[in-house]
Amino acid sequence: MNTELIFSNISKHISLTPAEKEHFAGLLEAQELAKNAFVLRQGERCQQLYFVNSGILRAYYLNEQGKDATVMFAMEDWWITDMYCFLNGLPAMVNIQVVEPASMLALSKEKLDSLYEDIPKFNKFFRILMQNAYCREQLRVMQRLSLQAKDRYEEFIEKYPRLAHQVTLKQIASYLGVTPEFLSYIRKK
Amino acid sequence: MNTELIFSNISKHISLTPAEKEHFAGLLEAQELAKNAFVLRQGERCQQLYFVNSGILRAYYLNEQGKDATVMFAMEDWWITDMYCFLNGLPAMVNIQVVEPASMLALSKEKLDSLYEDIPKFNKFFRILMQNAYCREQLRVMQRLSLQAKDRYEEFIEKYPRLAHQVTLKQIASYLGVTPEFLSYIRKK
DNA sequence: CTTATTTCTTAAGATACCTTATCTCTTTTC
DNA sequence: GAAAAGAGATAAGGTATCTTAAGAAATAAG
Numbered sequence: 352m353n354t355e356l357i358f359s360n361i362s363k364h365i366s367l368t369p370a371e372k373e374h375f376a377g378l379l380e381a382q383e384l385a386k387n388a389f390v391l392r393q394g395e396r397c398q399q400l401y402f403v404n405s406g407i408l409r410a411y412y413l414n415e416q417g418k419d420a421t422v423m424f425a426m427e428d429w430w431i432t433d434m435y436c437f438l439n440g441l442p443a444m445v446n447i448q449v450v451e452p453a454s455m456l457a458l459s460k461e462k463l464d465s466l467y468e469d470i471p472k473f474n475k476f477f478r479i480l481m482q483n484a485y486c487r488e489q490l491r492v493m494q495r496l497s498l499q500a501k502d503r504y505e506e507f508i509e510k511y512p513r514l515a516h517q518v519t520l521k522q523i524a525s526y527l528g529v530t531p532e533f534l535s536y537i538r539k540k
Numbered sequence: 541m542n543t544e545l546i547f548s549n550i551s552k553h554i555s556l557t558p559a560e561k562e563h564f565a566g567l568l569e570a571q572e573l574a575k576n577a578f579v580l581r582q583g584e585r586c587q588q589l590y591f592v593n594s595g596i597l598r599a600y601y602l603n604e605q606g607k608d609a610t611v612m613f614a615m616e617d618w619w620i621t622d623m624y625c626f627l628n629g630l631p632a633m634v635n636i637q638v639v640e641p642a643s644m645l646a647l648s649k650e651k652l653d654s655l656y657e658d659i660p661k662f663n664k665f666f667r668i669l670m671q672n673a674y675c676r677e678q679l680r681v682m683q684r685l686s687l688q689a690k691d692r693y694e695e696f697i698e699k700y701p702r703l704a705h706q707v708t709l710k711q712i713a714s715y716l717g718v719t720p721e722f723l724s725y726i727r728k729k
Numbered sequence: 730c731t732t733a734t735t736t737c738t739t740a741a742g743a744t745a746c747c748t749t750a751t752c753t754c755t756t757t758t759c
Numbered sequence: 760g761a762a763a764a765g766a767g768a769t770a771a772g773g774t775a776t777c778t779t780a781a782g783a784a785a786t787a788a789g
Contacts, residue, residue: 414687420686435675481670486623488680489612495681496609497607500775528684531737532777535739536739538738709766718747
């Protein structure tokens with residue numbers, strides 16, 4: 352199990368002793384997933400939080416009419432899950448699917464809860480993680496409210512240049528909240 | 541200073557000793573604000589996190605064209621600030637204005653940081669607060685991507701029935717991302 | 730290599746939503 | 760209590776974005 356990246360991620364915000372690292376690593380489960388595999392499907396219990404070592408994932412919601420809404424992407428060094436359902440033990444609202452073959456570390460809800468008990472400073476780590484996630488989503492809401500599709504597209508490319516090259520136009524369109532046809536039209540200009 | 545509500549809010553997630561309560565209360569500053577007063581203006585340093593004892597506030601972003609985008613409302617028992625700028629010591633991106641006369645408790649960034657040092661379990665409290673905030677924003681993004689204006693309006697009324705009666709149609713429209721004229725048109729049906 | 734599948738592009742017609750303007754009604758101001 | 764300001768309604772015409780459809784280009788499958 353490759354834990355190098357995850358410990359480097361954690362050490363940005365808290366420092367762990369060798370014993371703590373070992374304990375934490377013992378809670379993780381490694382997963383390798385092929386392209387197009389589903390990490391999670393709408394309606395299933397969402398019991399794991401995932402850290403991405405490599406590859407690309409996409410979380411998306413399909414509504415009754417089959418419209419695809421991309422909630423988030425994740426690539427190496429990102430955490431991903433259906434947070435609301437993970438935290439509340441509810442059936443997932445979103446699908447999480449592999450866009451590019453992915454190597455991940457999974458942490459179950461139970462083990463995360465035990466971790467907070469055993470090593471309380473993980474509360475600080477996940478506080479910061481959640482702060483950042485909150486601010487990101489809030490900024491996204493703001494941009495959605497104040498910018499037109501063309502400008503949202505430009506912001507997206509600027510903010511996630513690597514992603515922009517590795518996911519399809521259709522997926523970007525679904526993230527931005529426009530149709531692929533319209534994004535294609537925007538691109539021409 | 542009325543700290544009843546804030547301690548009831550905190551005790552939903554962590555328990556504090558009398559000494560800890562006293563220490564925490566000592567960090568707060570009470571503020572009474574009249575209708576239309578500004579708690580924060582775009583461009584100003586955002587140095588406080590606010591807890592609302594009573595009243596209603598609105599955070600909104602004005603873009604270059606003067607378009608008004610409501611990022612959030614807050615009423616009693618809610619926390620509000622420009623989180624990204626508060627955490628990073630940056631000039632505020634949003635205005636926070638009083639919609640209904642408000643009584644608030646302010647906690648400065650410095651004092652919050654010292655609080656994390658002195659009473660580490662506040663990391664847990666704010667972790668949970670940030671988790672909830674993140675999930676709320678993510679749900680809002682999802683709804684914005686998958687629902688039409690009419691359905692977003694209905695969701696809003698269902699989720700925040702009290703707010704829906706206490707803020708103007710214009711402000712709700714700005715929260716939903718439509719013009720007041722169009723929301724008025726939606727309402728007729 | 731060849732076929733099948735998916736992705737991207739293009740374009741015409743449709744619709745959700747916006748702009749501007751006017752009017753009424755309520756609330757605030759002095 | 761009159762005047763001013765703000766809030767909401769309504770309607771005509773405009774624009775951003777969607778729908779449908781079909782063809783071209785890239786990718787995957789046999």
